[in-house]
Amino acid sequence: MSELLVSGGRVLRPDLTVERADVLVDQSAGEILAVEAPGELAGDDELDASGGLVIPGLVNAHTHVAMTLLRGYADDKPLDAWLQEDIWPVEAELTPEDVRVGAELGLVEMVKSGTTALSDMYFHVDEIAAAVEQAGVRAVLGHTAVTVGKDDEGARADVQESLDVALELDGAADGRVRTTFQPHSLTTVGEEYLREFVPEAVEAGLPMHLHANETEAEVAPIVEEHGMRPLEYADDVGLLGEDTFLAHCVHVDDDEIDRLAETGTGAVHCPASNMKLASGMAPVQRLLDGGVTVGLGTDGAASNNDLDMFDEMRDAAMLGKLAADDASAVAAETVVRMATENGADLLGFDGGRIEPGANADLAVLDLDAPHLTPAHDLVSHLAYAARGSDVRHTVCDGAVLMRDRDLTVFDEAAVRERASEHATALVERAEES
Template identity: 70%
Template structure:
């Protein structure tokens, strides 16, 4: 057994108290062995965490990681127009190599900002999986299905691809990759395809992930056509199981919140994307009070425009208060919970907590910064004041992915160069 110790840090424990302690990790098992004083002597390797906060690695519950190539490509439009006029035409030109380049850029950003796991919906998933394997993080990956505007054959092909990818990649990258069946949304995938393929996804034993109740424009057609709220329609199609998780959940009514809580289906709140596309304010406080598992996600870099989960945490607190018209809503503890354990629970991972037996997925934040001084409350700092650049080290599955702000698994300069070239060439092809 080789061991790694994170030494002399302040460790954020599952009950959100902070203790001066070392963290001892079994590298091969990728697990935390012990948290306590003076463990450095027992370790083969150490990572210094003096004057630093050791937190669970952040979990990004909803992303389209390769969309980093479209960062800044189209801004300042609502969802429907943004997707149809700008994003989908550009995505139509994306090659597998482009997706690989965009995924690597996104992974670099995730690791640099302390994120150790994410859920991702995109296409050319084999390239995303390859990049995840190299980068060393955990991921729940899936192929996003869109059937609107496609003939029956092409639509079924898209759904089949999503199933095949989910079956093939589950458990890959030494178990760091898990998968899901991913219909894009309740309005972009026809009910007949849900009826046909959802039972198959259940047989394959994979969860289902989709965008739901993101905009008011997306709710209205379902109510008009089916006389049901979107999540009632989802439940009827077998899309609300405990392992499933939806992105957004902005326009949900009380009955839908109850359905989510009863079913145990997770909601990934994406506050930055919801603000930027003016989609609305998710009732995060009400969902949490009702017992819904709520996590956080960045969504893609084209609607955010970064992949920093610490930004998302702060946005979630701010927007949650505004939405509830109550400054005590979505407090720092709730935000830190959503950032770590909430997202992990929602997407079905064991990470998000630092304790013996848990996955060795963590981030170490440098506290020696003016904006993190003084130190009345480190949970408050994590929710409101810390930023991506404060992350010093990132560890996932017992492996050091970033040491002293240097990413060890990806060549930063090369990744940026390939992404720049791919993005420029893509923009040229779309014009």
């Protein structure tokens, strides 16, 4: 049994207190074995955490990791126009290899900024799973089904593929890959397909992940067509439940919040994307007060435009206060929990906390920086002052993915170069067609 000692640092405990401690990791089981006072433990290998803070690996609970190739390609538009005029036409040109390269770039960015788990929605999912396997992180993946604009045969095939991919890929990468059934949203998948396939997904025991109540513009047509608020409709077609989590939940009323809580449905807040696309302000504090588990996600790099979960924590805290008109809303501890234990809970991983028995998924931040000085309150620093580039080491499933800011899992320069080449060629193809 090989054991890794993360030594000499301070550790963020599950109750969000910070203490000086060493962390011992069982690398073959991928589990935290012990958290003890400095000097009490020994390992075969060591990660130097002196001057640092050991935190749970961050959980990006909603993203489209391969969209890094479209970072900065189309900005400053609302969701509908952005998707239809810019993003979808280019995505139509994406090859499996593009998706692989885009996913690798996104995963490099994630590992470098302390993210060890993600929930992704996309297509060519085999390629994303292969990139996740190489990156060493955990991921909940799936094929996202869209039926609008397709004939019946094409629509059914796409939703069937979402089911098939979820069943086939579950457990890949030594169990680090789990899956979800993924209707894209309540307006982009027709009712007949939801009524047919959702019960199948439930029957197969598949968790579900979709976009919901993201913009005001998608709420009105649902109310008009079905005579119900979107989440009432989602419940009616069987989408809500303990194994479902919904990205965005910006435009939800009190009844919908109650419905989420009663059914045990989770929500993923994506503050940067919601601000950038001017989608609105999610009532995060009300969701939490109502008993809903709320995680945090970056959404894709084309609507953010990075995958840094430290930025996302700060954005969530800032926007949450503005939305509640209350500076005490969505406090520092709240966003740290959203990015760690709540995310792990939604994704179904036994992580998000530094504690014996939990998954050995962690990041070590270097606190020796002017923007992290003085150290009155390290939870405040995590929420408001730290950046992804403060991360010095990243560990997932007991394996060291980055040591002293050097990736062990990818050749970073090669990934960046390949991604740039693929992104340029992709945009050229899209503009010719």
